[in-house]
Amino acid sequence: MSERLADTAPPTRRLPGEQGTWVFLLGDMLVFGVFFATFMVERAREPTQFDTARRTLHTGIGFTNTLVLLLSSLLVVLAISALRHGLTKPARACTLGAMCCGMLFVALKAAEYWSMVAAGHGAGAGTFYLYYFSLTGLHLLHVVLGLAVLAFVLSQVRRPELSPTRVAVIEGAACFWHLVDLLWIVLFPLLYLVS
Amino acid sequence: MPIVQLLCTRAGFSWVLLIAATVASVALGIDHGTGAAVSVVVLGIAAAKVRLVGLDFMELRHAPLGLRIVFETYCVALWAVLSAIYLWL
Numbered sequence: 001m002s003e004r005l006a007d008t009a010p011p012t013r014r015l016p017g018e019q020g021t022w023v024f025l026l027g028d029m030l031v032f033g034v035f036f037a038t039f040m041v042e043r044a045r046e047p048t049q050f051d052t053a054r055r056t057l058h059t060g061i062g063f064t065n066t067l068v069l070l071l072s073s074l075l076v077v078l079a080i081s082a083l084r085h086g087l088t089k090p091a092r093a094c095t096l097g098a099m100c101c102g103m104l105f106v107a108l109k110a111a112e113y114w115s116m117v118a119a120g121h122g123a124g125a126g127t128f129y130l131y132y133f134s135l136t137g138l139h140l141l142h143v144v145l146g147l148a149v150l151a152f153v154l155s156q157v158r159r160p161e162l163s164p165t166r167v168a169v170i171e172g173a174a175c176f177w178h179l180v181d182l183l184w185i186v187l188f189p190l191l192y193l194v195s
Numbered sequence: 196m197p198i199v200q201l202l203c204t205r206a207g208f209s210w211v212l213l214i215a216a217t218v219a220s221v222a223l224g225i226d227h228g229t230g231a232a233v234s235v236v237v238l239g240i241a242a243a244k245v246r247l248v249g250l251d252f253m254e255l256r257h258a259p260l261g262l263r264i265v266f267e268t269y270c271v272a273l274w275a276v277l278s279a280i281y282l283w284l
């Protein structure tokens with residue numbers, strides 16, 4: 001497997017994953033970009049209400065979730081690197097670690113949702129909260145899809161040999177997980193920090 | 196290659212930068228009042244973090260030039276559009 005993977009290791013310029021994957025990833029980034037801009041436009045209409053509502057969010061949970069996703073991304077990078085060097089055990093351990101981080105993110109987000117609804121700050125409590133639940137809910141869906149994608153990577157890591165096509169699919173899967181991290185990197189300051 | 200060696204790569208360095216940038220943006224964002232400049236800086240840090248994730252985690256640094264240009268443009272446009280809406284709308 002290491003020889004096959006070494007053949008596909010980055011030389012000068014190469015596309016990580018397959019072309020189709022990048023059409024999807026860039027499209028998703030563009031759609032979220034429009035959502036981010038729409039949120040800012042709505043925010044400009046009611047700046048005081050948005051800022052008051054923003055202060056009711058749990059910044060500590062948002063911050064922790066950012067660190068959790070960053071750690072998961074690093075673990076995915078390590079998993080891919082290990083796979084390229086034929087180290088299946090570390091690759092498996094890192095993929096599992098990334099999945100644990102993803103599950104921790106979901107648990108923390110669920111706790112935050114529960115706490116906010118209990119405090120009367122549900123999706124119907126105002127425009128800010130509607131946007132908050134819509135944007136973070138859509139992102140949460142990406143996290144759950146990402147966990148399924150990482151489960152696929154884990155199943156591939158166990159294989160004794162990987163074809164170049166399969167390696168490209170694994171790289172694309174890793175890029176999807178990084179996209180989940182990338183989107184949260186924008187969502188966190190947009191919702192929790194910009195006053 | 197042991198995990199420790201894998202950490203001593205550009206991706207590992209970028210990860211440390213990403214953590215530092217996250218801490219900095221939270222420190223800036225919390226209780227800084229209503230300073231417009233601070234919010235624009237926080238959005239700038241976010242765009243810079245997105246760029247690091249793309250270049251070093253998604254391996255776009257060595258991707259075909261077209262894809263890299265599209266991604267870099269996205270990062271700049273994201274910061275510029277969000278900041279412009281924040282400042283002038």
